[in-house]
Amino acid sequence: MKHTTNGSLMTDIILETFKLNGLLVLEGDLLINDLGLTSARWKVLGALSNGPGPMTVSDIARMMGQSRQAVQRLSNEMIQAGLLETQPNPKHQRAKLMKLTGKGKRAYEQAMQKQIPWVNSIAENFKEKELKLVSSLLEKLISQLDS
Amino acid sequence: MKHTTNGSLMTDIILETFKLNGLLVLEGDLLINDLGLTSARWKVLGALSNGPGPMTVSDIARMMGQSRQAVQRLSNEMIQAGLLETQPNPKHQRAKLMKLTGKGKRAYEQAMQKQIPWVNSIAENFKEKELKLVSSLLEKLISQLDS
């Protein structure tokens, strides 16, 4: 059995995704390491910042597409670091709600102030139409795999 | 400072790349775990299969865009597992050349026999033109970051 034309192109995209992911994590860490953040913590801050409000660890994990255990460990560390705090969850006795502290909010804002010029500069070499197409194709691919 | 239109779209693409990477690794592991392979080992087999011939660990690492130490550990394990073997390197006394064993070749072929129908099926929901555009944009993005 052989790759179809599309299958071969999709294989290229998959390998590119692996490589790009590694590069992006490295760049992200580099961008914000002076803020006491890492790419992993940044993603948690982002989930809480862009989410509907305080969320449980499991909510955050589902939003990020990661295991709740991974997010749990990060969250615990981030509470120790003063970036997150818990508040009681009326819906669940054990699953406390996570929210950003003032320090967490400031860290996220500072991170975004670094990310914005960085990403704007990278993105200016592309056409808006192309970026839209890529984003929507990746989204479609994710929802196909995320079953 | 704010995101430009392109910067905002590129940020979406970055977050999608994180999520897609995780899903792809999981799917890959699932696809081939009955062959005694993992996504990580598969990538090494792929590098050697698609490369110009026997390569050093450092060569493979550069090709995969990963640290040589990570590839070294995988390679050592894969030699133990009989998937790879070394041969002397006339160019370098310590940096031996890595090549696939018969078992390694068969494992890679079996993996591809699983990957091909899987990726063909996923890819048939997309247009060739779009896939080409996505692949080339990702490639361009990688080369921008890979400095």
Next chain:
DNA sequence: TATAAAATGACAACATGTTGACACTATATA
């Protein structure tokens, strides 16, 4: 209501990746 099923936090084991440091080898250059 009683009980089965699902969700959650905690802990452990493991896989995969990074970086740093060290000794050794190969290569470029003064």
Next chain:
DNA sequence: TATATAGTGTCAACATGTTGTCATTTTATA
């Protein structure tokens, strides 16, 4: 040729992710 520079294997520490298991809590259902 002598020496600085770069590449390489090895080892260690660590970050980030997975899965499995267990006890507990919540939710769904018979």
